[in-house]
Amino acid sequence: MSMLNRNKRENLYKGITYGASFISLGVLLLIVGYVFLNGFRLLNFDLITNNYTAVTYIADLDEGFELGNYTTSKEFNEETFYSEKWGLALTDDTDLQGKNVIVVTYVHPDSPLHTLQNKGVGDPNLDLRTEYEVIRIAFDGAASALSSRGAENMINLLDQQDNIRELEFATTGGGIRGSIITTLYLIVLTLVFALPIGIGAAIYLNEYAKNNKFNRMLRSFIETLTGVPSIIYGLMGLAIFVPITIRLTSATTGNLISGSMTLAVILLPVIIRTTEESLKVVPDDYRFASLALGASKTQTVFKVILPNAFSGILTATLLAIGRIIGESAALVFAIGTSIKDDVYLTDRSTSLAVHIWSMMTDEPANIELSSTIALIILMIVLVLNISIKLVSKRFMRKYGVVR
């Protein structure tokens, strides 16, 4: 009777643990699945390599142009419309951000639109090439053709006119290259600030600090700090680090350095805690053996304890990197939210997470692109994870540490 009961109970407990792990796995899969399904469509190489800011050109027709009958043997699909009068084919498409745009698909070699005059500043000759997005075509004494009304409408309006006043077209913008570079900069810079201080503090706390009231208080302080919302750190960064960096560098606003400093402060508790844990599991026998062989305390710490705790420190680093990539609230204050293509340490720019935030605050929010960026973040984390594992394996082999 009691045996059966015990069996049943054990099965029940086992069932609960199975269930718990399946639920967590299911939830994680759902999140990844959601991000993938929503973001996959916009994921392409152009998004990663393109600039965010599109370059717009404003152009005029060359003198003495000829309108003609520019027939072409090219075949176009249903979304493409061709004007024989102007020798131009336009297609309805979506850009990198999923917005509707009109893309130039074909320009007839003899078309008056092939060589254009620049109405703006810069190279006086422009060339309407395929892949450019047409924003608007303005005419004298008639309503302009706008890209929001579609390619068919634009071609129809164009066919009704014999001259154009101005043509506005642009390169494809909306890429996230700048945000990816910013994120990588942030990771390196933040680790440079946070790791030495965090690991140093952990070594002090675990190896040197006496178990007294002050040190216990220090520990509980550090623990409390992990619970402070990151937006508070962001405000602190804005109040302290931004003015400091403006004072010491050529920066005039929130910048990458002040952002990294803020992130470093956020990461300190995590790094200190994880490193300390990894120092704790190094057996005391190692310390005693090293000291017994005549090594000094410092030699013991840096030559014996630290290499043995290496994998734990790597875990701390990995956690830190994950936090840097994921952090957004603090960065909104400490760096700002303007998306940049040219990234400088002393200038504002946007990490991938803040880029998501900025896409989500659009009205209406760009959920698709946000999911795509989330997907890219997941991939970056995965790559970093694997490479850190590889590095740690090599390092451990070199030091002969076996775990």
Place this chain on the structure above:
Amino acid sequence: MKKIKGLMLLLVFGLTLGLVACQAEEEGFNTDSNITVYTRDTTSGTRAGFMGGIGFDEAESSDDVLVEGFVIKDNTGIMTSLQTDEFGIGYVSLSSLTNEIKGLSFNGVAPTEANVINNTYDLKRPFNWMVRTEGDFPSQEVEDLVEAFVAFLGTTDGADIINNAGAVALPATQTWDDIKANYPITEQDNSGVTVRFGGSDSIQKVAEALTQAFSAKAGNFVADHDHTGSSDAYKRVVGDQKDESVGKDVGFASRPFKDSELEVGGVALPEEQYGQLAWDAIVAIVHVNNPLNNVTADDLRKIYDGTYTKWSDLITE
């Protein structure tokens, strides 16, 4: 191990099925249901425009006067909620309207761009701009560029860009070509000059389209956009944050400027320092299953102040 894999697959299937099943049930619209009232928070320019537009001014800045149990969401939150909440009502700007929700006519006039331009659709709000005080710009180039930009807003070229970006431009007759000779700064290479834009989130897309187009016309200056809300238009352009690192050269507000925002230290701002660039219509939205097609200002007011709590109060068959 095989067992676990099988279980995992089953679990994923189960979850997906469950999700699909949750969305699948659809029947006729039950008018006896309570109305779920969605609103933006009190800092939103859209909320100020909506509440002002339906004659419920007290609700612009206070939640206490609203019906009990209202739900506060941001623009996206309202849009996604009303795709699933059959008995909800909310409001968004016209440019956000999609086919997945139902935009209601207001006082019998359909929410279309044409009706905003011909001034028959009444539920709308102004998009406004504000610039720094003369001589208070980072450089003379920036000041000249901002002056040219403001002039550009009043041209047909500017109006095209505004309409293309989803807002409704004010009528204009001059083209940029007609007036550009008055702004010689736009004929030089300005690629080293940065102009800072900020203010309302709702205007960000329109503002970005405008600066992108104008930069090509004005020596390729760099437009730095950092939009954080209508209130910051005043604060960061002429107010107490103007000399901080967040200061802006041009600010946008998606609501009329308050009287307190049209003066600095008791001195009224000169009129050429602020103005309107466009209209944005606000649309009351419901779930696509809702049979309602038209509301009046009075209906909306009664929904938002709690006089009407059930759809049957409004829909009489």
